[in-house]
Amino acid sequence: MTPPRVCALAGGVGAAKMLRGVVQVVEPSSVTAIVNTGDDVTLHGLHVSPDLDTITYTLANAVNPDTGWGLMGETWNAMAALDRYGAALQQNLTWFRLGDQDLATHLYRTQRLRDGLTLGEVTGEITRAWGLQLHLLPVTDDPLETRVTVAGEGEIGFQEYFVGRQHNVTVESVRFAGADASRPAPGVLDAIAEADIVVICPSNPIVSIGPPLAVPGVRDAFAARRASSVAISPIVAGLALKGPADRMLRELGHDASVVGVARLYRDLAATLVIDEADRDLAGAVQDAGMRCVVAPTVMRTPQDAAALARVALAAANSSL
Amino acid sequence: MTPPRVCALAGGVGAAKMLRGVVQVVEPSSVTAIVNTGDDVTLHGLHVSPDLDTITYTLANAVNPDTGWGLMGETWNAMAALDRYGAALQQNLTWFRLGDQDLATHLYRTQRLRDGLTLGEVTGEITRAWGLQLHLLPVTDDPLETRVTVAGEGEIGFQEYFVGRQHNVTVESVRFAGADASRPAPGVLDAIAEADIVVICPSNPIVSIGPPLAVPGVRDAFAARRASSVAISPIVAGLALKGPADRMLRELGHDASVVGVARLYRDLAATLVIDEADRDLAGAVQDAGMRCVVAPTVMRTPQDAAALARVALAAANSSL
Numbered sequence: 344m345t346p347p348r349v350c351a352l353a354g355g356v357g358a359a360k361m362l363r364g365v366v367q368v369v370e371p372s373s374v375t376a377i378v379n380t381g382d383d384v385t386l387h388g389l390h391v392s393p394d395l396d397t398i399t400y401t402l403a404n405a406v407n408p409d410t411g412w413g414l415m416g417e418t419w420n421a422m423a424a425l426d427r428y429g430a431a432l433q434q435n436l437t438w439f440r441l442g443d444q445d446l447a448t449h450l451y452r453t454q455r456l457r458d459g460l461t462l463g464e465v466t467g468e469i470t471r472a473w474g475l476q477l478h479l480l481p482v483t484d485d486p487l488e489t490r491v492t493v494a495g496e497g498e499i500g501f502q503e504y505f506v507g508r509q510h511n512v513t514v515e516s517v518r519f520a521g522a523d524a525s526r527p528a529p530g531v532l533d534a535i536a537e538a539d540i541v542v543i544c545p546s547n548p549i550v551s552i553g554p555p556l557a558v559p560g561v562r563d564a565f566a567a568r569r570a571s572s573v574a575i576s577p578i579v580a581g582l583a584l585k586g587p588a589d590r591m592l593r594e595l596g597h598d599a600s601v602v603g604v605a606r607l608y609r610d611l612a613a614t615l616v617i618d619e620a621d622r623d624l625a626g627a628v629q630d631a632g633m634r635c636v637v638a639p640t641v642m643r644t645p646q647d648a649a650a651l652a653r654v655a656l657a658a659a660n661s662s663l
Numbered sequence: 664m665t666p667p668r669v670c671a672l673a674g675g676v677g678a679a680k681m682l683r684g685v686v687q688v689v690e691p692s693s694v695t696a697i698v699n700t701g702d703d704v705t706l707h708g709l710h711v712s713p714d715l716d717t718i719t720y721t722l723a724n725a726v727n728p729d730t731g732w733g734l735m736g737e738t739w740n741a742m743a744a745l746d747r748y749g750a751a752l753q754q755n756l757t758w759f760r761l762g763d764q765d766l767a768t769h770l771y772r773t774q775r776l777r778d779g780l781t782l783g784e785v786t787g788e789i790t791r792a793w794g795l796q797l798h799l800l801p802v803t804d805d806p807l808e809t810r811v812t813v814a815g816e817g818e819i820g821f822q823e824y825f826v827g828r829q830h831n832v833t834v835e836s837v838r839f840a841g842a843d844a845s846r847p848a849p850g851v852l853d854a855i856a857e858a859d860i861v862v863i864c865p866s867n868p869i870v871s872i873g874p875p876l877a878v879p880g881v882r883d884a885f886a887a888r889r890a891s892s893v894a895i896s897p898i899v900a901g902l903a904l905k906g907p908a909d910r911m912l913r914e915l916g917h918d919a920s921v922v923g924v925a926r927l928y929r930d931l932a933a934t935l936v937i938d939e940a941d942r943d944l945a946g947a948v949q950d951a952g953m954r955c956v957v958a959p960t961v962m963r964t965p966q967d968a969a970a971l972a973r974v975a976l977a978a979a980n981s982s983l
Contacts, residue, residue: 387770388708388777420738424767431792436771443763447744451756453708472751 346370347660350538352565354379354551355394356411356585357577358544359401361655362477364648365542366402368656371476375534377561379546380462380481381489381519381554384502386439389449390456393502394551395466395479396448403473411585417442438507463528480534482555485525489550492516501550510587514594517549522557527564535564540659541612543574545640547588548607549595556611565611572612573659574633575640575651576601580620584641600624605631614658616640616651634658666690667980670858672885674699674871675714676731676905677897678864679721681975682797684968685862686722688976691796695854697881699866700782700801701809701839701874704822706759709769710776713822714871715786715799716768723793731905737762758827783848800854802875805845809870812836821870830907834914837869842877847884855884860979861932863894865960867908868927869915876931885931892932893979894953895960895971896921900940904961920944925951934978936960936971954978 349369351362353376365374382393393412400406400414407413422437429436441449448469455465461484470479489501494513504510535541543565546552556562565572581600583589589599597603601617601624608615609632617628618640628635636658642648669689671682673696685694702713713732720726720734727733742757749756761769768789775785781804790799809821814833824830855861863885866872876882885892901920903909909919917923921937921944928935929952937948938960948955956978962968 385777386774388710388773389770390708418738418740418763420763421741421766421770424764425770428767428771428789428792431788436774443738443740443766444744446741446763446766447748450707450709450741450745451748454706454756457705457708468751469748472748 346373347539347656348537349374349540349542349656350534351376351542351544352552352555353377353394353398353544354546355382355397358394358546358551359398359406359411360642360648361542361544361575361652362398363401363645364642364650364652365656366477367645367649368652372478375478375480375530375538376544377480377482377531377534377555379551379554380483381487381550382501382505383487384439384500386441386449389441389446389453390462391439391441391449392452392462392466392481395469395481396445398479399470399473399475402475402477405473413442414444417444419443421446439502461528463530478530478534480530481528482531482561483525483558484528486521487525487554487558488520489554490518490520491550492518505586510590514587514591517553517591517595519554519557522554523559525558527558527560532560532564535561535568538568539571540656541565541568541572542655542659543572543608543612545575545577545584547577547583547586547591548604549588549591562611569611570613571659573614573616573636573655574604574608574612575616575655576604576618576621578604579618579640602627602631605633605635609633616655616658666693667859667976668857669694669860669862669976670854670888671696671862671864672872672875673697673714673718673864674866675702675717676721678714678866678871679718679726679731680962680968681862681864681895681972682718683721683965684962684970684972685976686797687965687969688972692798695798695800695850695858697800697802697851697854697875699871699874700803701807701870702821702825703807704759704820706761706769709761709766709773710782711759711761711769712772712782712786712801715789715801716765718799719790719793719795722795722797725793733762734764737764739763741766759822781848783850798850798854800850801848802851802881803845803878804848806841807845807874807878808840809874810838810840811870812838825906830910834907834911837873837911837915839874839877842874843879845878847878847880852880852884855881855888858888859891860976861885861888861892862975862979863892863928863932865895865897865904867897867903867906867911868924869908869911882931889931890933891979893934893936893956893975894924894928894932895936895975896924896938896941898924899938899960922947922951925953925955929953936975936978
C-alpha cells in the first residue's frame, strides 16, 4: 500500500509538535508542511524565518525543549557582544535574540537567497542538512509580512508585537502586507490537491494560519479539500497553550473557544479535534458546522504528539 | 601648546600596531586614521570591514594577540554550526571565519548601513562603543573593491586571494574596482590637509595603501603634504613582516626592499623609516628620493610601537 500523503498547514511551535507526531504515524517523506512566512523578519541584514526554523529544529530533535524554539545547548556570545553597541546607542538591539548556532541558519539562508535561490529552495537545503525527510514549503517565496495595529501605538511588525511587546498589548487589527501580490511557492497547490489527508495544525488561527490563507489561491485550495481535512484546535478550555491566540481572537471579535475556532475553520476542514477539557462544547462545534472529535490535544511529549496525530489522521481518513 | 594633529594612512594589522604606538605619543583625539576599505567583503549578507575592525580591536586592547586580528577570547559556535550547511552543500562556507563576538560588529554595521548611515558614520559609532578617542575614517563611503588576477585562475576578490588562497598564489595584477567613481568620505581630505604630521603606516603598499590612493583626490591630497609626511617601511630585510607584500611587490615588477618602497612613496612622503636590518640601504633610499631614518621597526609590544611612533613623528616634525 502506498503510504498516505499528508499535507499540513503550519505555524511555529504548536505545528512543530504536531508534525513531530505526524512523522511517527506516517512515512515522513510523504508529509509536506506548508509553513507560514508572515513572521519572517530581516534582522541585522539577515533573513530570519522563525516558523520554518522552529519546525526544522523540532523535527531534527535539536530544538530547545524549554522554549519550543531555538536550539538545544545554544550559546549567546554574539548577542552579548552586540549589547556593547546597543549600550553605546542607548537602544536595545537584542530584543530579538539570535543564538550563535541559530545565527548560522540565518547566515546560510541569507547567503543562499543572495545567490539567487528562492526561499523554498533554501528551505529544502536546510532541512536536508538537518536530515529531515518531511518536506517543508514556505507558503510563498514572495514577501509576506504580518502587520499588527496595536492600541495607542499604531501598526508595528509582527515580531515587534510578538517578541518586542511580548504580545502584551491590545490588538486592533491584523493585515498581511504583500499577500495580494504574492504567489503560492512551487509545490504548494499541488501538495494540497494531491494529499490524501490535510491537517490544519494547532497554530494561531489569525497570525499563523491566517497569512498562508491570504496568499491568493491557497484558501481555495484548502477549501476544495474540506472533506479530507482535519483541524486541531489551538484553543483548550478558552486558552491558547502558547502565545496570544485567545486574547487576539477576543480582541478581533471572535469567540476564544473551540466554537470560535470552528467558525473560522468550517469552510476549510470537515473535522475539528478538540481537547477533552472542551468535551462539553462538542455539540456546539457540530452546530457551528464541523464534525467534532474529542481527544487529548496537549502535546507534552513526542508520544503525546504521535497519539494525537493518530487520532487526527484517522478522523480525516477512516482508511488509516 | 595645541597637541599636534596626526593623520595616518592605514591598512590592517601593521597599521593597527603603529597606531597603538602613535596614540601613546600624541593625544589620541588629535589622531585621524584614514583606512583602506578595498578589503571589505559581503559575507552571508553582512558587511565586513577587516581593516577598520583590526584597528578598532587593537586600539581597544581587545585584539587577539596571537593573530593580530579578531577578538581575544573569541568563540566560534556560529561557524561550527555553519559547517553543517557547508557539509550538506559540499562547499566550504567557513573559509572566512567570523567569530561569534566579531559577528556582532558585522551585524551592527550591516543594520546601521541598512538604516541609512554611511560607513563612516557607523565606524564612528563602533569606535565610540569601544571607547576609542582616535578618529577612524574609511577612505570612502562608496564601494571600493580590490580585485586580484591570479596566475592560472583569473580575477578573484581580495579575501578569496588573501584568506581563501592564503596568498599562496602568483599575482599578475591588482585593480581597485569602483575607485574611479568613488569619493573621499567626509573628513578625509580635511584630515590630510589640516594635519601637522602625516604618517603612512607600515602596510602593504599595493593592496592596503594602494586602494585609498586610488580614490580620486586622495593621492593628490597626500602628495601635497609630502614635506610633513613620514612613511614606515613594511618591508624589513626584503621580507614582509606579515602577509604577501614582498612576494606581491616582486610579482608586480617592484623591488621587494626598502628601496622599492621608497620608489613607491617618494612622491607622497619626505621621509622613510627603515629598520636597522636595512641600514646598508639607507643611502640607496636617499638616492631614490627620500630622506632616510633608521630605527627598530618591528613592533612586538606596545612599547616598541610607542618608540617607533616617537621616532617617526619626530622625523616628520622636528618641533615634537
